[in-house]
Amino acid sequence: MTVDTAELARRLIDGDRRTLARSITLVESTRADRRAEAAALLDAVLPATGGSVRVGISGTPGAGKSTFVDELGSRLTATGHRVAVLAVDPSSRRSGGSIMGDKTRMERLARDPAAFIRPSPSGGTLGGVARRTREAAFLCEAAGFDVVLIETVGVGQSETVVADMVDCFVLLAAPGGGDELQGIKRGIMELADVIVVNKADGDLLPAAQRAVADHRHAAHLMRPKHPGWTVPVLAVSALEGTGIDEVWTEVERFEAHLRDGGGLDRLRSEQAVAWMWAEMQERLLDAFRRDERVAKRLADAEAAVRAGRLSPTTAAHELLAAHGLADRDED
Numbered sequence: 001m002t003v004d005t006a007e008l009a010r011r012l013i014d015g016d017r018r019t020l021a022r023s024i025t026l027v028e029s030t031r032a033d034r035r036a037e038a039a040a041l042l043d044a045v046l047p048a049t050g051g052s053v054r055v056g057i058s059g060t061p062g063a064g065k066s067t068f069v070d071e072l073g074s075r076l077t078a079t080g081h082r083v084a085v086l087a088v089d090p091s092s093r094r095s096g097g098s099i100m101g102d103k104t105r106m107e108r109l110a111r112d113p114a115a116f117i118r119p120s121p122s123g124g125t126l127g128g129v130a131r132r133t134r135e136a137a138f139l140c141e142a143a144g145f146d147v148v149l150i151e152t153v154g155v156g157q158s159e160t161v162v163a164d165m166v167d168c169f170v171l172l173a174a175p176g177g178g179d180e181l182q183g184i185k186r187g188i189m190e191l192a193d194v195i196v197v198n199k200a201d202g203d204l205l206p207a208a209q210r211a212v213a214d215h216r217h218a219a220h221l222m223r224p225k226h227p228g229w230t231v232p233v234l235a236v237s238a239l240e241g242t243g244i245d246e247v248w249t250e251v252e253r254f255e256a257h258l259r260d261g262g263g264l265d266r267l268r269s270e271q272a273v274a275w276m277w278a279e280m281q282e283r284l285l286d287a288f289r290r291d292e293r294v295a296k297r298l299a300d301a302e303a304a305v306r307a308g309r310l311s312p313t314t315a316a317h318e319l320l321a322a323h324g325l326a327d328r329d330e331d
């Protein structure tokens with residue numbers, strides 16, 4: 001570790017915001033020398049991590065995530081918490097920083113000295129964006145933030161990677177025209193530890209209440225993700241600020257439930273090992289793609305597989321062989 005890294009780590013643990021912002025920029029860098037520095041920094045602050053409540057918040061665009069986070073975050077800082085808000089949005093390059101480009105929806109939190117908001121890292125694969133967000137979460141913890149909220153759009157695979165980096169996964173939904181909730185897929189339901197039906201106000205109130213009743217019923221029928229935990233379903237209005245405290249009570253109750261049986265440590269250990277594997281997968285695949293011997297053949301192989309001239313198994317075999325990986329016996 002260089003003197004600089006040690007100094008950076010010290011200032012980070014002191015809670016210096018500018019150091020935190022700089023450190024996150026460091027872990028977001030793709031340059032090899034910066035990556036090495038980032039890894040040294042993460043190692044240096046590792047003992048100072050693990051002290052926060054990590055909460056994922058997912059929902060379709062327009063469900064009210066930003067409004068909800070602004071309201072929840074402001075209530076938490078008002079009661080003495082320090083709140084970091086991060087995002088996983090693999091589409092953020094294309095849409096020009098979508099998820100929290102709209103910091104306007106988090107107006108209060110953006111001005112709150114006890115809050116820290118960081119938009120999704122842009123560009124790269126979902127795995128890359130996830131790694132950088134996860135590392136940013138660790139840095140926030142080291143800097144003394146005791147609540148880390150990670151927002152993600154409920155499309156594609158991003159909610160799975162967020163579920164794999166938080167303690168508690170909150171699904172935020174809004175009623176559609178009828179009784180249905182907008183765009184909630186079953187697979188996402190199954191990730192949820194707490195379900196929140198937003199926009200329970202005005203004309204949407206009756207539909208929201210029916211949606212809550214339906215989802216309570218469904219939640220009771222679902223196979224529990226954590227033994228002994230029935231997923232609570234709550235109605236809130238992020239706009240009017242109703243039901244928000246109750247959501248936090250459920251999040252804390254869930255954390256306590258996990259903690260009691262040693263489940264929180266177990267969950268976090270498993271996540272750490274899964275992270276190691278994800279990192280290796282990402283790096284191996286990257287090294288494979290960069291290999292000139294592979295790169296030369298890749299386009300042809302893909303075309304041949306697409307046209308049905310070559311079987312996927314044989315194509316993979318040939319590319320791996322070009323990379324120097326011979327077949328092993330399988331069991």
Ligand SMILES: Nc1nc2c(ncn2[C@@H]2O[C@H](COP(=O)(O)OP(=O)(O)O)[C@@H](O)[C@H]2O)c(=O)[nH]1
Binds near residue numbers: 060
């Ligand atoms: N009626 C109502 N509208 C809301 C509520 N929360 C958010 N909205 C509105 O829904 C729209 C999308 O909100 P936003 O927070 O940007 O959603 P996001 O895309 O999930 O982050 C905005 O027009 C909000 O004002 C709520 O509790 N009730």
Ligand SMILES: [Mg+2]
Binds near residue numbers: 065102105
């Ligand atoms: Mg938003």
